Amino acid sequence: MTNEKINTCCYCGGKEPSHKIENDNTCPVCKTMGIKVKNITVKHLVIDTLAESVGDMDYYICVNEECNVVYYNPESGVKFDKQQVKVPIWFKKDANPKYACYCSKVTEEQVIDAVIKHGAKTVKDIIEITGTMKNSQCEKNNPLGKCCHNIIQEAIDKGLSMK
Numbered sequence: 001m002t003n004e005k006i007n008t009c010c011y012c013g014g015k016e017p018s019h020k021i022e023n024d025n026t027c028p029v030c031k032t033m034g035i036k037v038k039n040i041t042v043k044h045l046v047i048d049t050l051a052e053s054v055g056d057m058d059y060y061i062c063v064n065e066e067c068n069v070v071y072y073n074p075e076s077g078v079k080f081d082k083q084q085v086k087v088p089i090w091f092k093k094d095a096n097p098k099y100a101c102y103c104s105k106v107t108e109e110q111v112i113d114a115v116i117k118h119g120a121k122t123v124k125d126i127i128e129i130t131g132t133m134k135n136s137q138c139e140k141n142n143p144l145g146k147c148c149h150n151i152i153q154e155a156i157d158k159g160l161s162m163k
């Protein structure tokens, strides 16, 4: 009687977890491709009564200005719309006020004002005039979790083009 050795070797490679389709990051409502946002940002900006349902996942943000959805997670199906987020999302329709810097609560209007009335031309000028970007905590305050530098620059360009 031979103790037959079962060769399991050729099976061990077959147990790899099936890869999820990585491209599945589109908004559940408007199907626009989202931008990844860290969990810490979402947790901080979703209204307090809903903070628990955020969980530990990272989210995507819907960048479609017409769409009511802000954060969503395609795997869990959890989503938060504009009314469930503490701050207006500057690139969404009807955002009011339209913040350029969320940390210092400086609005796009204030940046444009600084350009037109005070001759600001650079982000550095804006920082001096408006006091923006002090105590930066963009990871928590900016809806994208990114530094507001680019948004301020865009507002400056807008102001310069109005001059």
Ligand SMILES: [Zn+2]
Pocket (backbone or CB within 6 Å): 027, 028, 029, 030, 031, 032, 062, 063, 064, 067, 068, 069
């Ligand atoms: Zn959407």
